[in-house]
Amino acid sequence: MEFQTWREVLEYARWAPSPHNTQHWKFKLIDERRAVLFYDPARLLPIEDGAGRFMASGMGILLEMMSIAAAPLGLEVRGTPLNVPLDASARQPSPFADLELMVRAEPEPLDRELIRQRRTSRLPYNDRPVPPALLEELSRVAERFGHQFEHSNDPAEVAWVVGLNAETMFYDLRDDATRGEIGHWARYSLADAQQRGDGLAAFAMLFPGWLMRLFFEKNRLFQVPGLHQLCKWSYKRSMRGTRTVAWISGKFQEQPDCITAGRALARLWLTMTKHGVYLHPFGSVITNHRSHQYMEEHFAGTQRRHPLWLLVRLGQSDLPPRALRLLLDELIIP
Numbered sequence: 315m316e317f318q319t320w321r322e323v324l325e326y327a328r329w330a331p332s333p334h335n336t337q338h339w340k341f342k343l344i345d346e347r348r349a350v351l352f353y354d355p356a357r358l359l360p361i362e363d364g365a366g367r368f369m370a371s372g373m374g375i376l377l378e379m380m381s382i383a384a385a386p387l388g389l390e391v392r393g394t395p396l397n398v399p400l401d402a403s404a405r406q407p408s409p410f411a412d413l414e415l416m417v418r419a420e421p422e423p424l425d426r427e428l429i430r431q432r433r434t435s436r437l438p439y440n441d442r443p444v445p446p447a448l449l450e451e452l453s454r455v456a457e458r459f460g461h462q463f464e465h466s467n468d469p470a471e472v473a474w475v476v477g478l479n480a481e482t483m484f485y486d487l488r489d490d491a492t493r494g495e496i497g498h499w500a501r502y503s504l505a506d507a508q509q510r511g512d513g514l515a516a517f518a519m520l521f522p523g524w525l526m527r528l529f530f531e532k533n534r535l536f537q538v539p540g541l542h543q544l545c546k547w548s549y550k551r552s553m554r555g556t557r558t559v560a561w562i563s564g565k566f567q568e569q570p571d572c573i574t575a576g577r578a579l580a581r582l583w584l585t586m587t588k589h590g591v592y593l594h595p596f597g598s599v600i601t602n603h604r605s606h607q608y609m610e611e612h613f614a615g616t617q618r619r620h621p622l623w624l625l626v627r628l629g630q631s632d633l634p635p636r637a638l639r640l641l642l643d644e645l646i647i648p
């Protein structure tokens with residue numbers, strides 16, 4: 315088959331996680347060695363992520379996972395970003411990075427099957443803190459990218475982080491433009507989610523579809539005092555059993571920094587998967603400036619070299635539902 319190696323690599327990489335499961339990538343395969351990674355402007359988040367940092371980090375995750383996927387073939391993927399801004403007003407998919415399959419220089423410690431096993435878990439966790447040995451391994455992984463992975467098992471910190479995420483989510487969704495943008499990616503029915511193969515499916519978000527639709531389409535209802543508190547309480551309760559939260563700091567300003575941050579996140583996430591630990595990233599602290607500020611103030615005072623960019627909870631849970639993906643042929647530009 316033509317482009318067999320690329321197709322094998324991309325069959326794994328298409329399972330990379332992306333904000334709101336937008337899968338904002340496309341591929342133009344040139345020959346057995348070279349390809350071009352495109353971004354799809356229709357799949358960006360211009361309201362939440364005007365500067366494109368969130369989506370650039372998504373590209374970093376994808377690039378890292380592509381390279382891990384190529385490892386059993388004795389290869390790695392070299393991605394050379396073209397340093398173009400992610401422009402949501404572009405009319406068609408545009409080149410983002412040149413890709414090249416190269417002979418692998420160093421052995422790959424992560425099994426590529428982890429890429430398919432990895433999932434976001436929004437379920438309750440099992441009330442056990444993440445083992446210290448894994449937390450140390452995660453710090454070392456982050457360190458290799460110049461990032462810092464710090465954690466806490468203190469119930470007060472856990473409550474603060476889970477609380478900030480809930481506050482941010484409800485705050486963001488009160489804004490018509492933000493709600494419209496996120497709502498565009500909401501998939502209320504299983505049939506819709508399966509047909510489109512992308513977005514935030516109700517079943518993966520663990521909400522009944524009708525409730526999720528009501529939330530996006532009749533949000534004023536949820537702003538009624540009492541009901542608002544009840545919803546927030548119930549959302550926070552869905553995260554019960556969380557005993558460990560973590561925060562990641564590192565350069566996250568210019569596009570190359572955000573790509574590196576994404577690469578670090580990819581390896582952190584797969585390392586957790588290797589040890590049977592799930593992750594739930596709280597990406598809204600990247601996109602919501604107010605929450606970002608609260609986070610900076612709350613975690614100030616350590617010897618951190620760079621600003622914080624992500625908060626997460628991590629732990630063990632039941633098997634979460636598997637979010638859907640676009641098919642490989644939908645990602646390849648003919």
Ligand SMILES: Cc1cc2nc3c(=O)[nH]c(=O)nc-3n(C[C@H](O)[C@H](O)[C@H](O)COP(=O)(O)O)c2cc1C
Nearest residue numbers: 331332333334335371432433434595596597598637
């Ligand atoms: C950078 C980043 C930030 C994310 N932030 C959130 C978040 O704030 N809340 C959430 O529920 N999921 C978040 N996710 C998870 C994505 O929604 C998820 O990866 C996507 O829907 C695909 O699902 P999967 O990870 O189970 O394959 C984030 C993912 C990435 C890559």
